[in-house]
Amino acid sequence: MGKYILRRFLYMIPVLIGVSLIIFTVLYLTPGDPAMMILGEDAGQEAIEELREEMGLNNTFLVRFFNYLRGALNGDLGTSYTTGQPVLDELFTRYPTTITLAIVSTIVAILVAIPLGILSAVYQNSLIDGISRVIAMVGVSMPNFWQGLLNILIFSVYLKWLPSSGFSSPLHWILPAVTIGTSGAAAIMRTTRSSMLETIRQDYIRTARAKGASEFSVIWKHALRNALIPVLTIIGIRFGASLGGAIVTEQVFGIPGIGKLMIDSINTRNYPVIQGGVLLIALAYSVINLIVDILYAYVDPRIKSQYSAGKSKSRPKQQEAA
Amino acid sequence: MEKVEMKRRSQAKENMRRFLKNRAAVAGMIILGLLILGAVFANVLTPYSFDKQDLANRFQFPGVKHFLGTDEFGRDMLTRILFGARISLFVGILSVAIGCLLGGSMGAFAAYYGGKTDDLIMRFLDIWHSIPSMLLAISLASAMGPGIMNAIIAIGLTTIPTYARVVRASVMTIINQEYIEAARCLGVNTRRIIWKHIIPNALAPIIVQASLGVATAIITTASLSFIGLGVQPPEAEWGSMLSKGRQYIRNYWHLVTFPGVFIMLAVMSLNLIGDGLRDALDPRLKR
Numbered sequence: 001m002g003k004y005i006l007r008r009f010l011y012m013i014p015v016l017i018g019v020s021l022i023i024f025t026v027l028y029l030t031p032g033d034p035a036m037m038i039l040g041e042d043a044g045q046e047a048i049e050e051l052r053e054e055m056g057l058n059n060t061f062l063v064r065f066f067n068y069l070r071g072a073l074n075g076d077l078g079t080s081y082t083t084g085q086p087v088l089d090e091l092f093t094r095y096p097t098t099i100t101l102a103i104v105s106t107i108v109a110i111l112v113a114i115p116l117g118i119l120s121a122v123y124q125n126s127l128i129d130g131i132s133r134v135i136a137m138v139g140v141s142m143p144n145f146w147q148g149l150l151n152i153l154i155f156s157v158y159l160k161w162l163p164s165s166g167f168s169s170p171l172h173w174i175l176p177a178v179t180i181g182t183s184g185a186a187a188i189m190r191t192t193r194s195s196m197l198e199t200i201r202q203d204y205i206r207t208a209r210a211k212g213a214s215e216f217s218v219i220w221k222h223a224l225r226n227a228l229i230p231v232l233t234i235i236g237i238r239f240g241a242s243l244g245g246a247i248v249t250e251q252v253f254g255i256p257g258i259g260k261l262m263i264d265s266i267n268t269r270n271y272p273v274i275q276g277g278v279l280l281i282a283l284a285y286s287v288i289n290l291i292v293d294i295l296y297a298y299v300d301p302r303i304k305s306q307y308s309a310g311k312s313k314s315r316p317k318q319q320e321a322a
Numbered sequence: 323m324e325k326v327e328m329k330r331r332s333q334a335k336e337n338m339r340r341f342l343k344n345r346a347a348v349a350g351m352i353i354l355g356l357l358i359l360g361a362v363f364a365n366v367l368t369p370y371s372f373d374k375q376d377l378a379n380r381f382q383f384p385g386v387k388h389f390l391g392t393d394e395f396g397r398d399m400l401t402r403i404l405f406g407a408r409i410s411l412f413v414g415i416l417s418v419a420i421g422c423l424l425g426g427s428m429g430a431f432a433a434y435y436g437g438k439t440d441d442l443i444m445r446f447l448d449i450w451h452s453i454p455s456m457l458l459a460i461s462l463a464s465a466m467g468p469g470i471m472n473a474i475i476a477i478g479l480t481t482i483p484t485y486a487r488v489v490r491a492s493v494m495t496i497i498n499q500e501y502i503e504a505a506r507c508l509g510v511n512t513r514r515i516i517w518k519h520i521i522p523n524a525l526a527p528i529i530v531q532a533s534l535g536v537a538t539a540i541i542t543t544a545s546l547s548f549i550g551l552g553v554q555p556p557e558a559e560w561g562s563m564l565s566k567g568r569q570y571i572r573n574y575w576h577l578v579t580f581p582g583v584f585i586m587l588a589v590m591s592l593n594l595i596g597d598g599l600r601d602a603l604d605p606r607l608k609r
Binding site: 286 | 450456465467548567578593594
């Protein structure tokens with residue numbers, strides 16, 4: 001197991017270098033001169049040229065990329081074009097907001113989704129199953145930003161209960177967390193339901209019933225533990241994705257998180273911040289994925305033994321299917 | 323040989339029967355059908371134009387003359403929404419086609435050749451996949467500049483890993499089946515094996531993924547236009563209509579409500595169809 005974790009950790013290095021290369025290439029091909037963006041449209045040609053030289057923009061693509069990588073390895077992601085602050089500092093001042101939002105919205109999603117998913121499966125084809133399936137279907141079909149707008153319309157404009165933008169107090173967290181949580185909840189609920197349905201048809205559940213275990217114990221003790229394995233994956237994936245910042249939702253609620261920072265940076269051609277942000281988001285995503293895989297092995301002894309035997313090269317099959 | 327043909331047709335019939343028995347999927351088909359009709363006949367269905375301003379009738383609430391009201395330039399919302407359906411469906415289908423074609427061939431290539439080729443392609447896709455797709459779509463769209471075609475390409479490129487994985491997994495399972503080996507032993511040539519045996523059998527998961535993919539692409543398109551990338555005004559696009567309407571959210575609720583309802587309907591119908599297809603094509607997954 002230890003060996004597997006180490007190998008996965010080492011594997012993150014080429015992935016992150018690759019991510020840097022991709023985003024570097026995309027930005028390299030993006031029209032617009034950062035030097036001109038900093039100095040303004042009516043700056044003299046000479047001044048622009050001087051700044052370009054200073055920023056190393058006149059070097060070839062490869063030289064620029066390797067300079068960037070060397071800096072990144074030393075913890076230097078460059079300085080922001082707009083504020084002059086080190087990119088790492090900018091990212092770290094924004095990141096707590098995004099992490100808070102990710103955690104709160106994931107909790108909202110789990111609290112709603114798992115009980116509904118279980119009920120839906122246990123009482124398959126009943127009224128409660130029907131209602132929660134419709135809710136889940138509507139939840140996955142609503143774009144996040146539109147749901148955000150509707151929440152603002154109902155809870156801020158009409159009912160005047162909650163603030164429509166900002167992130168300064170827990171009261172401000174509610175609308176964005178519910179907005180992001182709903183789509184997460186829909187996905188988690190669907191997975192919980194189908195996994196639970198599959199589990200309660202297994203032989204060992206029939207055995208448990210046959211030997212006289214109470215229905216409560218069958219569902220909560222025997223079935224749930226196994227049914228939650230795929231659910232864990234989807235929660236992990238959702239959480240990892242929300243660590244990348246709910247880009248559009250942050251925009252809707254004016255939340256100063258990493259997602260809004262990325263859009264602002266893209267609009268102002270603030271390349272160092274975009275590069276650093278993408279790198280940080282990809283890192284967070286990979287780490288969460290790794291943690292989910294490790295947790296997975298702990299809750300499912302079959303997978304654990306597979307890893308210890310060193311048989312599996314990639315993720316367990318079940319997870320890919322999820 | 324004829325027997326085989328007959329069997330395949332009855333298999334398709336059986337799938338169709340299973341699909342039509344699924345009420346949710348049929349409802350999805352009906353909603354999508356109506357949306358497509360609305361999009362195709364947008365210019366005959368309403369007497370209004372999607373971009374002609376009528377400042378005397380600004381900000382009308384929904385009523386008899388304008389079913390869904392008018393926007394800040396007095397343009398009929400329903401007309402704009404129907405024209406918006408054209409854009410959304412067009413972008414959705416075309417970007418999925420790009421993703422399917424590029425991703426699918428990469429996945430098939432990886433599965434068929436295996437070994438080093440497989441490793442190389444899959445590692446590249448791992449990297450591609452580590453960038454959140456919304457962020458990648460935004461970066462690509464801003465690199466290529468605004469416009470429908472660029473949005474289609476940007477969205478298509480971000481979906482490559484999904485299709486590559488689906489196709490790879492499905493081709494890999496098929497390649498190891500005995501009937502492929504049997505065909506090889508009988509001396510059937512590679513091209514025939516690919517076209518007659520592998521592709522028809524690998525198609526089911528791809529069709530399912532594609533129908534769900536169009537739904538996702540519609541959301542991505544709207545999100546891109548919402549933040550000012552992708553489709554530009556005065557073109558009527560659902561996301562950009564919501565972005566404009568947002569400025570008037572305090573006074574005119576209809577501007578931020580109806581375009582969203584239509585995004586939801588389109589996405590939901592495709593999701594229902596996708597789920598129905600999955601259940602029909604792969605009864606083992608039936609839930």
